[in-house]
Amino acid sequence: MPQIAFTKMHGLGNDYIYVNTMQYPIANPALASRLWSDRHLGIGSDGLILIGSSDKADFSMRIFNADGSEALMCGNGARCVGKYVFEKGLTNKTILTLDTLSGIKTLELSLNKEGEVETVTVGMGIASPLPVVRNGKTELLVNETLSVEGQSFPATAIDIGNPHLVLFVNDIASVNIPLVGNQLENSPMFPNRANIEFAQIIDTHHIRMRVWERGSGITQACGTGACATAVAAVMNRLTDPSHCEIIMDGGALSIAWNPETSQVKMTGTATTVFEGTINI
DSSP, rough: OOEEEEEEEEEEEEEEEEETTTTTTSOOHHHHHHHOOTTSSSSSEEEEEEEEOOSSSSEEEEEEETTTTTESSSSHHHHHHHOOOOOOOOOOOOOEEEETTTTEEEEEEEETTSEEEEEEEEEEEEEEEEEETTTTTEOOOOSSSEEEEEEEEEEEEEEEESSEEEEESSSSGGSOOHHHHHHHOTTTTOOOOOOEEEEEEETEEEEEEEETTTEEEESSOOHHHHHHHHHOOOOOOOOOOOOOEEEEEEEEEEEEEEEETEEEEEEEEEEEEEEEEEEE
């Protein structure tokens, strides 16, 4: 039975299985992701990320969630791809480009004294209000109150290459995230579903956030979700756009947003957990 080599990596606990498809092609990545992501019967992860070649960038990245659905972009995954390709000797560049379904992203690698990738800054592209569908019309949702299961949340929908809905809460510990997250992920407002962020403002430079990712449920961290949260907070005049730490279950990311250009940069760590082989 043919086998492939894989690497298990995580960005702040948001863990994926990484495969170099230039060496190990995978014919049915959606099925592979469902099987291998199972934490009892498989490798265990939030999904599968395929690293490949590109005629537009240095490398390509495809992301499959644990349920087999394909995602457009993953900031934590992009950081891990940067670490993977550099430390595997696939490139000697410390600034490189990544071809994703949400466009070309730029990765800036910071190395420690041993020459290992310590942090990665990802140019996440443009963040802007996300149109939602209500009453047969497409419209923006910025700083509006949404009611779910008897609870009301100030909400802002953000597009950062994939769809996000940021809910601002007074006490993040009091929110039933699986109940509210699942309901809003599958709301008719989002034809392609959405990632749901629950954000508690600490001060103008710090936000505590938890995330319900479409196709994966609660995860330890979400890079695009952290960016969406920071941007939504700035739009609602709650934080400073030049620097905001988004503190998630798995750790913190530093987010900077330029309101004039709408460009977002995200900086954080990437960690290799283990390597192995698995049957196709």
